[in-house]
Amino acid sequence: MELREDQIERYSRQIILPELGGEGQEKLLNASILVIGAGGLGSPCALYLASAGVGKIGIVDSDRVELNNLQRQILHSIKDVGRAKVESAKDRLSGINDDVEIVPYNIRVNSENILDIIKDYDGVVDGSDNFPTRYLVNDACVLSRKQLFHGGILRFDGQAITILPGTSACYRCLFPEPPPPGVIPSCQEAGILGAVAGIIGTIQANEVLKCILGIGDLLAGKLLIFNALDSSFRQVKVPQDPKCPVCGENPTVTKLIDYEEFCSLRKNKEG
């Protein structure tokens, strides 16, 4: 594949990076990434992936844009209120870069459909908003050996980790079980500063880009912890757990299940 002149112009500021070059740009254009959630994390992440020229970006979300989303979900505009988030996302991302294919999925992922969706992608960004989806996405990525770029946010706190199934710890190695419903509040209940979503979503995008390019060190086996009030970043070690129920030596999770019992919060609308 040869870069066109307009592509060389468009991507010139990253092509001049010795770590990237024309070869790196081709890797990006040939890559495919699925972003789950077009919300606070998915917005900045998808914007940077599309801008950088990641060739195919799938966006999964079943919600419509609401006015209270605009404080942090920077994919969407006032005119999009009431529209499906995936449609709004597709317009915005295509408006930045018509070089990339945007595939909207106006659905909620579940144990029945997720494997079929992620099979067409090299990696998955988790920008979902609830524990059942996060454990489902983790299990699906481990079972189908897809790289997973995880981010979580609440109030002034953020976390990010990159999961390379079989090679580095998965989300269940980090937190073996989801908390019971109501124990950890959602963003809807506890709040979120928009910039925190921007920082963590951008870290997820950065991890995706490094992973596609094969440069630098990933947050694999390491949890990045951000606090906005003291502007601190810390990292802790996350070893692979031999007793992990999904990627350990004797896995008990060998097919997907829905964690509906943890879903009670979702019923009143999302976090």
Add this chain to the structure above:
Amino acid sequence: MQATLKVPTPLQKLTKNQAEVKVSGANIRELIEDLEKRFPGIKERICDETGKIRRFINIYVNEEDVRFLQQEETPLKDGDEISIIPAIAGGGH
């Protein structure tokens, strides 16, 4: 033994809004008992009824998860930095 504990935001209500507190104890179990004495109610947020650390909360001594050391019996030394990190699921939806 005196160490520093980083308190996660959701527990700071119990620590009188302090993000960092000095703690003492020869190991994690003693540290949690010491915390509970000073900040009643904090233990049940961290541990289940049997005294085990909850499965969606991790405690780190410096950069190491105590689950991969000696769990509640993990020894502490002067100057250690202890962090309590709960799982968070928000995606800013």
